[in-house]
Amino acid sequence: xxxxxxxxxxxxxxxxxxxxPEQPDSKYGQEHAALEQDTVNLYNAYTLFECVNRGxxxxxxxxxxxxIDVMDRQExxxxxxxxxxxxxxxxxxxxxxxxxPNPDQDRVEFFTGIGIDLLLAGNAYLYxxxxxxxxxxxxxxxxxxxxxxxxxxxxxxxxxxxxxFDPDEVIRLKYGSAxxxxxxxxxxxxxxxxxxxxDKMNTYQKNYFxxxxxxxxxxxxxxxxxxxxxxRLKTELQGYRPDLGANRPIILDGDVTLDNLSKQxxxxxxxxxxxKAREERVLHALGVPPxxxxxxxxxxxxxxxxxxxxLTVIPLMQRIVSGLERYFGYDLKIATAEIPAMIPxxxxxxxxxxxxxxxxxxxxxxxxxxxxYGEHSADFADDLIIPANIAGSAxxxxxxxxPQNADK
Numbered sequence: 001x002x003x004x005x006x007x008x009x010x011x012x013x014x015x016x017x018x019x020x021p022e023q024p025d026s027k028y029g030q031e032h033a034a035l036e037q038d039t040v041n042l043y044n045a046y047t048l049f050e051c052v053n054r055g056x057x058x059x060x061x062x063x064x065x066x067x068i069d070v071m072d073r074q075e076x077x078x079x080x081x082x083x084x085x086x087x088x089x090x091x092x093x094x095x096x097x098x099x100x101p102n103p104d105q106d107r108v109e110f111f112t113g114i115g116i117d118l119l120l121a122g123n124a125y126l127y128x129x130x131x132x133x134x135x136x137x138x139x140x141x142x143x144x145x146x147x148x149x150x151x152x153x154x155x156x157x158x159x160x161x162x163x164x165f166d167p168d169e170v171i172r173l174k175y176g177s178a179x180x181x182x183x184x185x186x187x188x189x190x191x192x193x194x195x196x197x198x199d200k201m202n203t204y205q206k207n208y209f210x211x212x213x214x215x216x217x218x219x220x221x222x223x224x225x226x227x228x229x230x231x232r233l234k235t236e237l238q239g240y241r242p243d244l245g246a247n248r249p250i251i252l253d254g255d256v257t258l259d260n261l262s263k264q265x266x267x268x269x270x271x272x273x274x275x276k277a278r279e280e281r282v283l284h285a286l287g288v289p290p291x292x293x294x295x296x297x298x299x300x301x302x303x304x305x306x307x308x309x310x311l312t313v314i315p316l317m318q319r320i321v322s323g324l325e326r327y328f329g330y331d332l333k334i335a336t337a338e339i340p341a342m343i344p345x346x347x348x349x350x351x352x353x354x355x356x357x358x359x360x361x362x363x364x365x366x367x368x369x370x371x372x373y374g375e376h377s378a379d380f381a382d383d384l385i386i387p388a389n390i391a392g393s394a395x396x397x398x399x400x401x402x403p404q405n406a407d408k
Contacts, residue, residue, distance in 0.1 A: 031155065032143045032182040042120045042188050043139065045195050051279035052188065052195070054293060055286040060115030062309070063317045064108045067338050068324075070094040071331035079329025084168035085130040090330055097324070097332075102132040110135060114320060118173060119286065122184030124320075125154065126171040128327070136170070143172075143182045150181065173323045191285040194278045201275060287312035305341045360384045 045052045070093050081088055101110040110133070117124040117138045125136040136156055146152030151172070154165040174184030188195075225233075280290045289304040314334060321332045336342050343349070353370055356362040364381040368374065375381065 030145060032145065032180065033141075041192065041195075042186055045188070046116070046120055049195060049198060049279075049282070051198075051282045052286075055283050055288045056116055056119050058288055058292070059119060059286065059312060059316065060112045061108075062313045063115045063320070064111040065339075066313070066317050067335040068094075068097045068321060069333040069335050070097065071333060074325070074329050074331055077329055080168055080327045081128065081329065084166065085128075088130060090328055093328055093330060096133055102134055111320070113137075114173070115316065118175060118184075118316065118319070120186055120188065122175040122177070122186040122189070124173040126173070126323075127165065127169060128171065129169075133171075136165075145182060171323050171327045173320055175319075187285055187287065188282070191282045194281045194285075198275060198278050198282075201278075302341075309339060309341050358385055358387075360386050 042052075046056055047053070070090075073090065081090075098107055101107060113135045114124045114126070117135070121138040123138050123141070125138065125141050127134045127136050136154075137158070140156055140158045142155040142157070144152045144155060146167075149167060151167045153167065154170050156163040156165060175187065177183060177185045283290045283293070287308070289308055291300060291304050292308060314336070317334055321334060325332050349371070353362065353367040357364060357367050361384075362370075363384055365375045368376065368381075
Protein backbone atom coordinates (compact mmCIF):
# COMPACT_ATOMS: atom_id res chain seq x y z
CA UNK A 1 0.00 0.00 0.00
CA UNK A 2 2.80 2.43 0.95
CA UNK A 3 4.61 1.75 -2.30
CA UNK A 4 1.43 2.44 -4.28
CA UNK A 5 1.04 5.82 -2.59
CA UNK A 6 4.68 6.68 -3.29
CA UNK A 7 4.26 5.78 -6.95
CA UNK A 8 1.21 8.05 -7.23
CA UNK A 9 2.95 10.96 -5.54
CA UNK A 10 6.01 10.60 -7.76
CA UNK A 11 3.99 11.59 -10.86
CA UNK A 12 2.48 14.97 -11.62
CA UNK A 13 -0.86 15.57 -13.35
CA UNK A 14 0.71 15.06 -16.77
CA UNK A 15 2.24 11.69 -15.91
CA UNK A 16 5.90 12.81 -15.89
CA UNK A 17 8.21 11.87 -13.06
CA UNK A 18 8.96 14.71 -10.68
CA UNK A 19 12.63 15.48 -10.19
CA UNK A 20 11.70 17.74 -7.29
CA PRO A 21 8.73 17.03 -4.99
CA GLU A 22 6.20 19.74 -4.30
CA GLN A 23 7.54 22.26 -1.81
CA PRO A 24 5.27 22.97 1.19
CA ASP A 25 4.35 26.52 2.20
CA SER A 26 5.91 28.01 -0.92
CA LYS A 27 2.99 28.83 -3.29
CA TYR A 28 4.08 25.95 -5.48
CA GLY A 29 3.38 26.42 -9.18
CA GLN A 30 3.28 30.23 -9.04
CA GLU A 31 5.69 32.97 -9.96
CA HIS A 32 7.83 34.14 -7.06
CA ALA A 33 8.83 37.76 -7.40
CA ALA A 34 12.07 38.93 -5.85
CA LEU A 35 10.61 42.44 -5.92
CA GLU A 36 8.78 42.38 -2.59
CA GLN A 37 7.93 45.21 -0.24
CA ASP A 38 10.79 44.41 2.11
CA THR A 39 13.22 44.33 -0.80
CA VAL A 40 12.12 47.76 -1.99
CA ASN A 41 12.47 49.14 1.53
CA LEU A 42 15.94 47.65 1.91
CA TYR A 43 17.20 48.99 -1.41
CA ASN A 44 15.93 52.40 -0.32
CA ALA A 45 17.61 51.91 3.05
CA TYR A 46 20.91 51.29 1.25
CA THR A 47 20.62 54.79 -0.22
CA LEU A 48 19.21 56.58 2.83
CA PHE A 49 20.93 55.14 5.90
CA GLU A 50 24.66 55.48 6.53
CA CYS A 51 24.91 52.28 8.60
CA VAL A 52 23.27 50.16 5.88
CA ASN A 53 25.32 51.66 3.07
CA ARG A 54 28.61 51.38 4.95
CA GLY A 55 27.94 47.88 6.27
CA UNK A 56 26.76 46.45 2.94
CA UNK A 57 29.61 48.07 1.02
CA UNK A 58 32.15 46.81 3.56
CA UNK A 59 31.02 43.20 3.04
CA UNK A 60 30.54 43.47 -0.73
CA UNK A 61 33.92 45.15 -1.26
CA UNK A 62 35.61 42.51 0.90
CA UNK A 63 34.25 39.53 -1.03
CA UNK A 64 35.06 41.22 -4.34
CA UNK A 65 38.78 41.30 -3.56
CA UNK A 66 39.11 37.57 -2.80
CA UNK A 67 40.54 35.61 -5.75
CA ILE A 68 39.14 32.21 -6.73
CA ASP A 69 41.51 29.36 -7.56
CA VAL A 70 40.22 27.16 -10.39
CA MET A 71 41.30 23.58 -9.77
CA ASP A 72 40.51 20.37 -11.68
CA ARG A 73 37.17 19.34 -13.10
CA GLN A 74 34.93 17.46 -10.69
CA GLU A 75 35.00 13.77 -11.51
CA UNK A 76 31.78 11.78 -12.15
CA UNK A 77 29.70 14.95 -12.29
CA UNK A 78 27.93 16.46 -15.29
CA UNK A 79 27.70 20.22 -14.64
CA UNK A 80 24.64 22.31 -15.40
CA UNK A 81 26.51 24.25 -18.10
CA UNK A 82 26.97 21.06 -20.12
CA UNK A 83 23.23 20.67 -20.61
CA UNK A 84 23.00 24.09 -22.27
CA UNK A 85 26.49 24.45 -23.71
CA UNK A 86 27.92 20.95 -24.29
CA UNK A 87 31.03 22.25 -26.09
CA UNK A 88 32.11 24.61 -23.30
CA UNK A 89 35.45 23.41 -21.89
CA UNK A 90 36.01 25.84 -19.04
CA UNK A 91 39.48 26.81 -20.25
CA UNK A 92 38.80 30.50 -19.64
CA UNK A 93 36.95 30.04 -16.33
CA UNK A 94 39.84 31.50 -14.30
CA UNK A 95 39.76 34.61 -16.52
CA UNK A 96 36.00 34.95 -16.06
CA UNK A 97 36.16 34.71 -12.28
CA UNK A 98 39.38 36.63 -11.59
CA UNK A 99 39.86 39.20 -14.38
CA UNK A 100 36.89 39.99 -16.63
CA PRO A 101 33.52 38.21 -16.30
CA ASN A 102 32.31 40.05 -19.41
CA PRO A 103 33.61 42.72 -21.82
CA ASP A 104 32.03 45.55 -19.82
CA GLN A 105 33.00 44.80 -16.21
CA ASP A 106 36.01 43.89 -14.12
CA ARG A 107 35.66 41.19 -11.48
CA VAL A 108 35.53 43.64 -8.54
CA GLU A 109 32.53 45.51 -9.96
CA PHE A 110 30.87 42.21 -10.88
CA PHE A 111 31.23 40.53 -7.47
CA THR A 112 30.40 43.74 -5.60
CA GLY A 113 27.03 43.81 -7.36
CA ILE A 114 26.41 40.16 -6.48
CA GLY A 115 27.22 40.83 -2.83
CA ILE A 116 24.87 43.83 -2.66
CA ASP A 117 22.02 41.78 -4.18
CA LEU A 118 22.51 38.92 -1.73
CA LEU A 119 22.67 41.20 1.29
CA LEU A 120 19.72 43.43 0.39
CA ALA A 121 17.42 40.96 -1.37
CA GLY A 122 18.69 37.55 -0.21
CA ASN A 123 19.05 36.50 -3.87
CA ALA A 124 21.41 36.97 -6.81
CA TYR A 125 21.17 35.75 -10.41
CA LEU A 126 23.98 35.35 -12.95
CA TYR A 127 23.46 34.75 -16.66
CA UNK A 128 25.96 32.67 -18.64
CA UNK A 129 25.72 32.96 -22.44
CA UNK A 130 28.27 30.25 -23.14
CA UNK A 131 31.21 32.63 -23.02
CA UNK A 132 30.62 35.46 -20.53
CA UNK A 133 28.97 36.00 -17.15
CA UNK A 134 26.46 38.78 -16.48
CA UNK A 135 24.59 39.89 -13.37
CA UNK A 136 20.80 40.05 -13.61
CA UNK A 137 19.54 42.70 -11.13
CA UNK A 138 17.26 41.06 -8.59
CA UNK A 139 14.54 43.70 -8.73
CA UNK A 140 13.65 42.67 -12.31
CA UNK A 141 13.54 38.90 -11.72
CA UNK A 142 10.63 36.52 -11.16
CA UNK A 143 11.09 32.79 -10.57
CA UNK A 144 8.57 30.37 -12.07
CA UNK A 145 8.23 27.14 -10.11
CA UNK A 146 8.52 23.99 -12.18
CA UNK A 147 6.36 20.87 -12.37
CA UNK A 148 9.27 18.45 -12.68
CA UNK A 149 12.14 20.72 -11.61
CA UNK A 150 12.48 23.23 -8.82
CA UNK A 151 12.54 26.13 -11.31
CA UNK A 152 10.85 26.06 -14.70
CA UNK A 153 12.09 29.44 -15.97
CA UNK A 154 13.28 32.88 -14.95
CA UNK A 155 11.31 35.92 -16.09
CA UNK A 156 13.49 39.01 -16.49
CA UNK A 157 11.63 42.30 -17.01
CA UNK A 158 14.05 45.25 -17.10
CA UNK A 159 12.02 47.51 -19.44
CA UNK A 160 8.48 46.21 -19.14
CA UNK A 161 9.12 43.40 -21.63
CA UNK A 162 9.49 39.82 -20.36
CA UNK A 163 12.73 38.06 -21.27
CA UNK A 164 12.63 34.34 -20.54
CA PHE A 165 15.72 32.47 -19.34
CA ASP A 166 15.99 28.69 -19.07
CA PRO A 167 17.10 27.33 -15.68
CA ASP A 168 20.34 26.09 -17.29
CA GLU A 169 21.22 29.64 -18.37
CA VAL A 170 21.04 31.17 -14.90
CA ILE A 171 23.16 30.62 -11.80
CA ARG A 172 20.84 31.08 -8.82
CA LEU A 173 22.36 32.21 -5.51
CA LYS A 174 20.23 32.69 -2.41
CA TYR A 175 20.22 32.98 1.33
CA GLY A 176 18.07 30.67 3.37
CA SER A 177 14.33 31.06 3.83
CA ALA A 178 12.14 29.44 6.46
CA UNK A 179 9.34 28.61 4.02
CA UNK A 180 10.28 29.46 0.44
CA UNK A 181 12.76 27.33 -1.57
CA UNK A 182 12.67 29.76 -4.49
CA UNK A 183 13.30 33.14 -2.91
CA UNK A 184 15.81 33.79 -0.13
CA UNK A 185 15.47 36.23 2.77
CA UNK A 186 17.76 39.20 3.25
CA UNK A 187 19.90 39.43 6.36
CA UNK A 188 18.50 42.90 6.87
CA UNK A 189 14.91 41.65 7.04
CA UNK A 190 15.34 41.12 10.77
CA UNK A 191 16.41 44.77 11.12
CA UNK A 192 13.37 46.31 9.41
CA UNK A 193 11.98 47.44 12.78
CA UNK A 194 15.24 49.15 13.77
CA UNK A 195 15.46 50.87 10.39
CA UNK A 196 11.91 52.16 10.78
CA UNK A 197 12.70 53.61 14.20
CA UNK A 198 15.88 55.26 12.87
CA ASP A 199 13.87 56.82 10.05
CA LYS A 200 11.23 58.19 12.44
CA MET A 201 13.87 59.59 14.79
CA ASN A 202 15.70 61.31 11.94
CA THR A 203 12.46 62.73 10.53
CA TYR A 204 11.37 64.07 13.90
CA GLN A 205 14.70 65.73 14.56
CA LYS A 206 14.85 67.21 11.06
CA ASN A 207 11.40 68.73 11.42
CA TYR A 208 12.31 70.10 14.82
CA PHE A 209 15.24 72.08 13.46
CA UNK A 210 13.45 72.99 10.23
CA UNK A 211 10.47 74.55 11.99
CA UNK A 212 12.25 75.84 15.09
CA UNK A 213 9.58 73.99 17.02
CA UNK A 214 8.81 74.92 20.62
CA UNK A 215 7.08 71.96 22.18
CA UNK A 216 4.09 72.26 24.43
CA UNK A 217 3.58 76.05 24.22
CA UNK A 218 0.36 77.42 25.68
CA UNK A 219 -0.99 80.95 26.08
CA UNK A 220 -2.15 81.99 29.56
CA UNK A 221 -4.55 84.83 30.27
CA UNK A 222 -5.79 86.04 33.63
CA UNK A 223 -8.93 87.42 32.04
CA UNK A 224 -11.57 85.99 29.76
CA UNK A 225 -10.76 87.01 26.20
CA UNK A 226 -13.38 88.11 23.77
CA UNK A 227 -13.86 86.58 20.35
CA UNK A 228 -12.24 89.56 18.65
CA UNK A 229 -9.09 89.27 20.79
CA UNK A 230 -8.86 85.50 20.22
CA UNK A 231 -9.21 85.98 16.48
CA ARG A 232 -6.47 88.62 16.48
CA LEU A 233 -4.09 86.32 18.40
CA LYS A 234 -4.75 83.45 16.00
CA THR A 235 -3.99 85.73 13.07
CA GLU A 236 -0.71 86.79 14.69
CA LEU A 237 0.35 83.18 15.30
CA GLN A 238 -0.54 82.06 11.78
CA GLY A 239 1.75 84.69 10.34
CA TYR A 240 4.73 83.28 12.25
CA ARG A 241 6.57 80.91 9.80
CA PRO A 242 10.04 80.04 11.11
CA ASP A 243 10.37 77.30 8.47
CA LEU A 244 10.51 80.09 5.87
CA GLY A 245 13.08 82.06 7.83
CA ALA A 246 10.60 84.56 9.24
CA ASN A 247 11.50 86.21 12.56
CA ARG A 248 8.39 88.29 12.91
CA PRO A 249 7.79 89.04 16.57
CA ILE A 250 4.47 88.19 18.21
CA ILE A 251 3.13 90.92 20.46
CA LEU A 252 0.95 89.74 23.31
CA ASP A 253 -1.13 92.05 25.43
CA GLY A 254 -4.18 91.94 27.66
CA ASP A 255 -2.42 89.89 30.36
CA VAL A 256 -1.56 87.08 27.91
CA THR A 257 1.73 85.27 28.68
CA LEU A 258 3.66 82.34 27.16
CA ASP A 259 4.42 79.14 29.06
CA ASN A 260 6.38 76.11 27.88
CA LEU A 261 4.84 73.00 29.40
CA SER A 262 7.40 70.46 28.24
CA LYS A 263 10.55 72.37 29.27
CA GLN A 264 12.33 70.46 26.45
CA UNK A 265 15.36 72.02 24.81
CA UNK A 266 17.55 71.34 21.81
CA UNK A 267 19.96 69.42 23.98
CA UNK A 268 17.21 67.07 25.11
CA UNK A 269 16.63 66.05 21.48
CA UNK A 270 20.14 64.63 20.98
CA UNK A 271 19.52 61.13 19.62
CA UNK A 272 23.16 60.08 19.32
CA UNK A 273 23.00 57.33 21.93
CA UNK A 274 19.70 55.90 20.71
CA UNK A 275 20.74 56.10 17.06
CA LYS A 276 24.05 54.42 17.81
CA ALA A 277 22.29 51.53 19.54
CA ARG A 278 19.88 51.06 16.62
CA GLU A 279 22.63 51.30 14.03
CA GLU A 280 24.65 48.68 15.88
CA ARG A 281 21.64 46.35 15.69
CA VAL A 282 21.57 46.85 11.93
CA LEU A 283 25.29 46.13 11.65
CA HIS A 284 24.87 43.00 13.78
CA ALA A 285 22.14 41.81 11.41
CA LEU A 286 24.54 42.25 8.51
CA GLY A 287 27.38 40.53 10.34
CA VAL A 288 29.66 43.56 10.71
CA PRO A 289 31.32 44.16 14.10
CA PRO A 290 30.44 47.80 14.92
CA UNK A 291 33.92 48.38 16.32
CA UNK A 292 35.29 48.20 12.77
CA UNK A 293 33.48 51.45 11.98
CA UNK A 294 34.56 53.17 15.19
CA UNK A 295 37.88 54.97 14.53
CA UNK A 296 38.37 55.65 18.24
CA UNK A 297 38.59 51.95 19.11
CA UNK A 298 41.85 50.35 17.94
CA UNK A 299 42.42 47.86 20.73
CA UNK A 300 40.53 44.90 19.28
CA UNK A 301 40.49 45.78 15.57
CA UNK A 302 42.65 42.86 14.44
CA UNK A 303 40.56 40.29 16.31
CA UNK A 304 37.32 41.76 15.01
CA UNK A 305 38.61 41.85 11.42
CA UNK A 306 39.44 38.14 11.62
CA UNK A 307 36.01 37.40 13.11
CA UNK A 308 34.41 39.52 10.38
CA UNK A 309 36.10 37.48 7.65
CA UNK A 310 35.57 34.10 9.31
CA LEU A 311 31.88 34.59 10.14
CA THR A 312 30.65 36.94 7.40
CA VAL A 313 32.87 37.45 4.37
CA ILE A 314 34.20 33.94 3.75
CA PRO A 315 30.81 32.19 4.26
CA LEU A 316 29.18 34.63 1.81
CA MET A 317 31.95 34.12 -0.74
CA GLN A 318 31.73 30.36 -0.24
CA ARG A 319 28.00 30.53 -1.03
CA ILE A 320 28.84 32.22 -4.34
CA VAL A 321 31.64 29.75 -5.09
CA SER A 322 29.34 26.81 -4.36
CA GLY A 323 26.84 28.05 -6.95
CA LEU A 324 29.63 28.49 -9.51
CA GLU A 325 30.97 24.99 -8.76
CA ARG A 326 27.57 23.41 -9.34
CA TYR A 327 27.12 25.25 -12.62
CA PHE A 328 30.58 24.78 -14.17
CA GLY A 329 31.64 21.52 -12.52
CA TYR A 330 35.13 22.67 -11.51
CA ASP A 331 36.69 22.48 -8.07
CA LEU A 332 36.85 26.13 -6.97
CA LYS A 333 38.71 27.30 -3.88
CA ILE A 334 38.72 30.66 -2.13
CA ALA A 335 42.30 31.97 -2.06
CA THR A 336 42.35 32.76 1.65
CA ALA A 337 46.14 33.14 1.50
CA GLU A 338 45.57 36.37 -0.44
CA ILE A 339 43.36 37.90 2.28
CA PRO A 340 45.50 40.30 4.36
CA ALA A 341 43.36 39.79 7.47
CA MET A 342 43.89 36.04 7.33
CA ILE A 343 47.64 36.15 6.82
CA PRO A 344 49.51 35.43 10.07
CA UNK A 345 52.22 37.79 11.24
CA UNK A 346 55.75 37.19 9.97
CA UNK A 347 57.00 35.45 13.12
CA UNK A 348 54.06 33.04 13.28
CA UNK A 349 54.36 32.30 9.57
CA UNK A 350 58.13 31.66 9.86
CA UNK A 351 57.58 29.25 12.77
CA UNK A 352 54.83 27.46 10.86
CA UNK A 353 56.99 27.05 7.74
CA UNK A 354 59.94 25.89 9.86
CA UNK A 355 57.76 23.20 11.39
CA UNK A 356 56.45 22.08 7.97
CA UNK A 357 59.95 21.87 6.49
CA UNK A 358 61.49 20.02 9.44
CA UNK A 359 58.53 17.65 9.55
CA UNK A 360 59.06 16.69 5.92
CA UNK A 361 55.83 18.24 4.63
CA UNK A 362 57.39 21.06 2.57
CA UNK A 363 60.75 21.37 0.85
CA UNK A 364 62.99 24.35 1.51
CA UNK A 365 62.20 25.89 -1.87
CA UNK A 366 58.46 25.45 -1.34
CA UNK A 367 58.80 27.31 1.95
CA UNK A 368 60.82 30.04 0.26
CA UNK A 369 58.10 30.45 -2.35
CA UNK A 370 55.57 30.97 0.45
CA UNK A 371 57.47 34.01 1.70
CA UNK A 372 58.19 35.30 -1.84
CA TYR A 373 61.89 34.39 -1.79
CA GLY A 374 63.65 33.04 -4.85
CA GLU A 375 64.42 29.34 -5.09
CA HIS A 376 67.73 28.10 -3.73
CA SER A 377 70.07 26.60 -6.34
CA ALA A 378 71.33 23.78 -4.12
CA ASP A 379 70.03 20.29 -4.92
CA PHE A 380 68.99 19.57 -1.34
CA ALA A 381 66.59 22.57 -1.43
CA ASP A 382 64.09 20.47 -3.41
CA ASP A 383 64.35 17.40 -1.16
CA LEU A 384 62.04 16.66 1.73
CA ILE A 385 63.60 16.32 5.15
CA ILE A 386 62.69 12.89 6.49
CA PRO A 387 62.99 12.76 10.27
CA ALA A 388 65.22 9.87 11.35
CA ASN A 389 63.29 9.44 14.56
CA ILE A 390 59.71 10.68 14.77
CA ALA A 391 59.69 10.33 18.53
CA GLY A 392 62.74 12.55 18.76
CA SER A 393 60.83 15.37 17.05
CA ALA A 394 57.77 15.00 19.21
CA UNK A 395 59.25 17.15 21.95
CA UNK A 396 59.68 20.11 19.59
CA UNK A 397 58.03 20.00 16.17
CA UNK A 398 60.29 22.80 14.89
CA UNK A 399 63.35 20.53 15.31
CA UNK A 400 63.36 17.81 12.66
CA UNK A 401 65.39 14.66 12.21
CA UNK A 402 67.16 12.60 14.73
CA PRO A 403 67.47 13.75 18.35
CA GLN A 404 70.78 15.42 19.13
CA ASN A 405 71.57 13.01 22.00
CA ALA A 406 70.63 9.87 20.05
CA ASP A 407 74.23 8.52 20.17
CA LYS A 408 74.71 9.19 23.89
